[in-house]
Amino acid sequence: MNLRADHHGEERRLFLLRRKIAAAEATLRTLEAAILQARSAQGLATAHDARLENERLLAQNHRMSQESVSVNAALQQAVQAAQTDPLTGLRNREVLWDRLAHDLSLARRHGKRLAVYFLDVDDFKQVNDEFGHAAGDLLLQHVARVLLASVRDSDTVCRIGGDEFVILASATLPEDAVQMGTKIGRALGTPCVLAGHVMAVSASIGCALFPEDGESPGVLVHKADEAMYRRKRARALER
Numbered sequence: 001m002n003l004r005a006d007h008h009g010e011e012r013r014l015f016l017l018r019r020k021i022a023a024a025e026a027t028l029r030t031l032e033a034a035i036l037q038a039r040s041a042q043g044l045a046t047a048h049d050a051r052l053e054n055e056r057l058l059a060q061n062h063r064m065s066q067e068s069v070s071v072n073a074a075l076q077q078a079v080q081a082a083q084t085d086p087l088t089g090l091r092n093r094e095v096l097w098d099r100l101a102h103d104l105s106l107a108r109r110h111g112k113r114l115a116v117y118f119l120d121v122d123d124f125k126q127v128n129d130e131f132g133h134a135a136g137d138l139l140l141q142h143v144a145r146v147l148l149a150s151v152r153d154s155d156t157v158c159r160i161g162g163d164e165f166v167i168l169a170s171a172t173l174p175e176d177a178v179q180m181g182t183k184i185g186r187a188l189g190t191p192c193v194l195a196g197h198v199m200a201v202s203a204s205i206g207c208a209l210f211p212e213d214g215e216s217p218g219v220l221v222h223k224a225d226e227a228m229y230r231r232k233r234a235r236a237l238e239r
Contacts, residue, residue, distance in 0.1 A: 085159040088144035093160040100217040114210040115177035118224035121163035122202045135195040150187045181205050204232035
């Protein structure tokens with residue numbers, strides 16, 4: 001009798017213990033589900049935050065790229081403005097010396113000649129006085145167009161101030177330099193209409209040749225300038 005009662009008691013305790021185990025397992029499953037849900041929500045939030053950050057970085061990179069393009073374009077415009085004569089669009093005095101040094105280096109390396117022309121428009125002051133400065137500006141622009149059309153793409157035409165221009169051109173023989181000067185003079189002498197007036201432009205042109213007349217930029221420009229003034233004085237005497 002006692003054994004049966006003890007057996008019944010053990011079964012009762014085992015039953016209660018199993019219920020507790022089952023309840024604990026159910027609670028554990030609930031907790032695990034909650035943890036998984038929390039992790040999943042956190043993962044989604046993290047992915048969402050990462051996506052937002054990526055979009056922000058892409059937008060920032062796009063803005064910076066646009067700013068870089070704008071800054072580079074502004075820089076190029078500034079460089080172009082610093083190297084260009086605003087009236088004629090030709091290279092200016094600052095560019096002349098760099099180009100001259102570069103062309104001299106090439107001429108030395110290849111054993112060729114370099115012609116430096118110094119050009120001054122005749123009676124330019126008279127045009128300004130008679131027709132006004134606007135007509136004078138049109139005349140300078142016309143001269144610039146004629147000079148560019150008279151030389152090769154590899155040659156350089158600069159306006160160094162007022163009505164003075166310098167041209168750098170490669171030459172094989174001294175005769176080539178003479179022919180180029182004659183060609184320029186004839187092209188300028190073709191009558192044109194500026195500000196409603198027919199004008200026949202003439203210019204005094206002096207030329208210095210590397211290496212015969214000098215080997216440095218300063219000497220060559222000076223020699224070409226002197227030759228131009230000799231030509232201008234000769235023109236004045238002819239009149």
